[in-house]
Amino acid sequence: MARFKAWVVEKEEGGQSLSFTDFDEADLMDGDVTVRVTHSGLNYKDGLALTGRSPVVRRFPMIPGIDFSGVVETSDHPAYQPGDPVVLTGWGVGETHLGAYAERARVKGDWLVPLPAGLSPAQAMAVGTAGYTAMLCLMALDAHGLTPDDGPALVTGASGGVGSVAVALLARAGWHVLASTGRPEEASYLKSLGAAEIVDRADLAKPGKPLAKERWAAAIDAVGSTTLANVLAQTRSDGAVAACGLAQGMDLPTSVAPFILRGVSLLGINSVTTPQPKRRAAWARIANELDRDTLAAMTNRVGLAEVGRLGDDILAGRVRGRTVVEVG
Numbered sequence: 672m673a674r675f676k677a678w679v680v681e682k683e684e685g686g687q688s689l690s691f692t693d694f695d696e697a698d699l700m701d702g703d704v705t706v707r708v709t710h711s712g713l714n715y716k717d718g719l720a721l722t723g724r725s726p727v728v729r730r731f732p733m734i735p736g737i738d739f740s741g742v743v744e745t746s747d748h749p750a751y752q753p754g755d756p757v758v759l760t761g762w763g764v765g766e767t768h769l770g771a772y773a774e775r776a777r778v779k780g781d782w783l784v785p786l787p788a789g790l791s792p793a794q795a796m797a798v799g800t801a802g803y804t805a806m807l808c809l810m811a812l813d814a815h816g817l818t819p820d821d822g823p824a825l826v827t828g829a830s831g832g833v834g835s836v837a838v839a840l841l842a843r844a845g846w847h848v849l850a851s852t853g854r855p856e857e858a859s860y861l862k863s864l865g866a867a868e869i870v871d872r873a874d875l876a877k878p879g880k881p882l883a884k885e886r887w888a889a890a891i892d893a894v895g896s897t898t899l900a901n902v903l904a905q906t907r908s909d910g911a912v913a914a915c916g917l918a919q920g921m922d923l924p925t926s927v928a929p930f931i932l933r934g935v936s937l938l939g940i941n942s943v944t945t946p947q948p949k950r951r952a953a954w955a956r957i958a959n960e961l962d963r964d965t966l967a968a969m970t971n972r973v974g975l976a977e978v979g980r981l982g983d984d985i986l987a988g989r990v991r992g993r994t995v996v997e998v999g
């Protein structure tokens with residue numbers, strides 16, 4: 672039986688170990704499609720899995736990596752044939768099901784999305800879970816009926832993966848984008864993606880008033896905690912905040928004031944188990960609306976052998992934009 676290169680997390684007393692090793696194809700988990708992985712990405716959750724900082728890995732041994740693009744090698748699923756290019760994000764891959772930092776993955780065909788026309792496998796992972804989540808946030812704001820005529824849109828964690836794609840997508844859709852960052856040195860980078868103004872994340876990080884001056888009509892928040900509370904407190908009447916992240920923390924120390932006095936809506940975003948029709952709609956919009964030069968400008972590339980050392984970097988907020996892991 673074939674062996675292939677993979678990162679493997681093993682449980683150890685008091686923690687976990689991480690190694691780059693040869694993995695036996697016979698040890699892959701059940702699934703009706705086997706994919707030759709060509710690219711993966713680096714996401715915040717990958718940082719948690721690689722370092723063990725949070726218990727996102729719930730099966731050992733685990734191949735981490737929550738998203739991949741690649742080519743179908745074998746399939747018992749009626750929708751997929753050998754040679755089909757595919758994308759996968761979520762569904763517990765890299766957490767409960769053997770994941771993407773490997774040359775092969777075996778998954779349920781029902782989890783896959785055909786690679787959208789016009790996106791290469793490398794571009795699909797430049798988008799990755801983070802960028803696809805940014806699109807789900809934009810779709811939630813659209814569905815709420817908000818448009819650029821309603822006022823500015825704020826993005827928190829703007830220099831990160833979700834944030835960078837969110838800035839680019841909102842700007843492309845015509846929004847006046849306020850980019851909140853703790854890295855003032857990234858101001859010109861964020862403006863190159865389409866941000867109109869930079870907001871110092873320190874202004875949002877500390878506990879604030881339940882209601883404050885109205886500053887934006889819409890927001891995409893990758894940060895959570897007191898930042899999200901302040902974002903809600905400064906959202907215009909009848910505006911909305913799409914919340915997807917917890918880079919500052921999982922808590923939400925807010926009050927009902929923004930909801931009952933300003934009609935502000937908090938829209939929760941879960942990218943992991945999004946049903947297929949919405950998933951495909953998101954990828955189709957990404958293929959149509961995300962400028963490829965802007966995507967390239969926010970993307971770094973690393974080889975599979977290098978990804979193991981990047982977990983601490985992404986958790987510390989030292990990674991800018993998106994990182995593609997070249998596997999194949």
Ligand code: NDP
Nearest residue numbers: 715828829830831832833852853916917918919941942988
């Ligand atoms: P990144 O690390 O790339 O981006 C996070 C950004 O948040 C950082 O770049 C930094 O931006 C900012 N940040 C980091 N630490 C803090 C802090 N302590 N306080 C305030 N801001 C901080 O991660 P991703 O873009 O991959 O993910 C962002 C978040 O979204 C994560 O929490 C992740 O778990 C979540 N997520 C959720 C999904 C879902 O389905 N709901 C799917 C994908 C991601 P800057 O330096 O510009 O301030």
